[in-house]
Amino acid sequence: MNPTNKIDILLQDFDLESFLTQNKHLDGDKFLLRDKSTTIFLKGLLANQLNLYHKAKNKLPTFCKNYCWFSPKGFEQCSSEATALFKSNLFSGKNLLDLSGGLGVDDWAFSKSFEFITSLDPDNDLNILVRENFRKLGSSNINRIDKTAQEFINQNHSKEFDLIYLDADRRNPTGKDYSLEGGSPSYPELEKHLLSIGKRILLKLSPMADISYLCKNLNHLKELSIIGYKGEVKEILAEIIPAYSGKVSIVAYVLDQNETFLKWPNANTILEPNITDDLYFFETHNTLVKSSLSKEYLSAKGIETWGVSGIFGMARFEPKEFMGRTLKVVCTMPYQKSEFKRYLKSLEIKQANFTKRQFPTQIETLRKTFGILEGGDDYFFFTEMTDGSLAVCHCGKFN
Numbered sequence: 001m002n003p004t005n006k007i008d009i010l011l012q013d014f015d016l017e018s019f020l021t022q023n024k025h026l027d028g029d030k031f032l033l034r035d036k037s038t039t040i041f042l043k044g045l046l047a048n049q050l051n052l053y054h055k056a057k058n059k060l061p062t063f064c065k066n067y068c069w070f071s072p073k074g075f076e077q078c079s080s081e082a083t084a085l086f087k088s089n090l091f092s093g094k095n096l097l098d099l100s101g102g103l104g105v106d107d108w109a110f111s112k113s114f115e116f117i118t119s120l121d122p123d124n125d126l127n128i129l130v131r132e133n134f135r136k137l138g139s140s141n142i143n144r145i146d147k148t149a150q151e152f153i154n155q156n157h158s159k160e161f162d163l164i165y166l167d168a169d170r171r172n173p174t175g176k177d178y179s180l181e182g183g184s185p186s187y188p189e190l191e192k193h194l195l196s197i198g199k200r201i202l203l204k205l206s207p208m209a210d211i212s213y214l215c216k217n218l219n220h221l222k223e224l225s226i227i228g229y230k231g232e233v234k235e236i237l238a239e240i241i242p243a244y245s246g247k248v249s250i251v252a253y254v255l256d257q258n259e260t261f262l263k264w265p266n267a268n269t270i271l272e273p274n275i276t277d278d279l280y281f282f283e284t285h286n287t288l289v290k291s292s293l294s295k296e297y298l299s300a301k302g303i304e305t306w307g308v309s310g311i312f313g314m315a316r317f318e319p320k321e322f323m324g325r326t327l328k329v330v331c332t333m334p335y336q337k338s339e340f341k342r343y344l345k346s347l348e349i350k351q352a353n354f355t356k357r358q359f360p361t362q363i364e365t366l367r368k369t370f371g372i373l374e375g376g377d378d379y380f381f382f383t384e385m386t387d388g389s390l391a392v393c394h395c396g397k398f399n
Contacts, residue, residue, distance in 0.1 A: 093162030
């Protein structure tokens with residue numbers, strides 16, 4: 001029996017659920033100091049589980065429920081289950097090639113919409129954990145191969161894939177690199193061969209990637225999808241189709257915790273009923289901001305923009321399926337330091353949420369100037385208006 005098979009059997013036989021339950025009061029460092037009986041191989045692995053499981057419960061609930069194994073680097077770099085499952089609903093087919101398997105979260109999700117997954121990763125130790133995880137999850141249609149993307153491509157001369165997926169590692173000794181060339185595997189280095197064996201190519205990119213840069217530097221780019229979850233831009237997806245030469249579509253998605261999503265642009269007629277006497281404030285989601293679709297979205301919703309940024313809006317109807325944050329307006333006023341200080345004092349506001357767009361003063365400076373702590377039920381939005389003046393809007397929750 002070779003060492004790899006011994007480790008596989010060790011992982012299968014180990015009761016991770018009981019271990020985590022019995023040691024839930026320990027972190028990894030304390031466990032390493034106290035444990036005297038565990039094998040050397042398992043010691044470090046179990047310490048990692050104690051450090052990671054409390055973080056993983058929200059990000060990877062199904063993996064935690066099935067007591068899967070995690071590694072620090074694999075966990076840090078993997079997609080959340082929410083975004084992985086969302087991606088798997090966008091594409092389907094017979095076979096998918098994943099050039100950057102990692103912890104296997106995207107593989108697990110895609111295995112629900114593709115008949116067979118070929119997943120690559122050169123990290124043998126990680127792959128042992130991943131194969132055991134797939135066994136626990138019942139994902140029998142995924143083949144994890146111990147190879148780099150370049151090694152696999154050099155040996156593949158004929159097989160065609162319905163979708164090729166790449167989530168390149170952007171970390172290097174000098175920091176994160178958001179360029180296409182800086183990822184590992186590097187898409188530009190593989191591009192020519194991938195276009196010859198893939199019907200579609202899907203690149204998962206950093207939320208920090210520049211949209212105009214991607215449109216300029218990705219050949220045959222059909223669509224960019226900006227994906228948001230819990231108020232943040234989580235990732236950008238670039239869909240590439242060989243020989244495509246048309247216009248690039250830019251789409252924003254906002255996911256929620258119920259595995260549903262809002263999309264813009266879409267084909268639905270957007271009408272807002274329930275006109276009221278109240279004034280509502282709208283802040284578009286960061287996916288719309290990132291994709292430069294905020295003004296278009298607000299206009300289609302019948303919402304008048306507030307400020308020059310085109311990110312804020314106001315209207316006299318209750319929000320319905322709005323992609324972003326919605327609040328009820330308490331007061332709007334020109335921004336003057338003395339008047340605003342007097343306003344805060346008159347309402348005895350000592351804690352509030354501050355947001356600014358195209359406003360010259362930093363949030364931290366505003367907090368120090370007015371002695372306001374972060375948090376609470378009051379919301380203030382600072383911006384420049386179209387005439388060059390500065391303004392502030394005071395809002396509160398409406399339900």
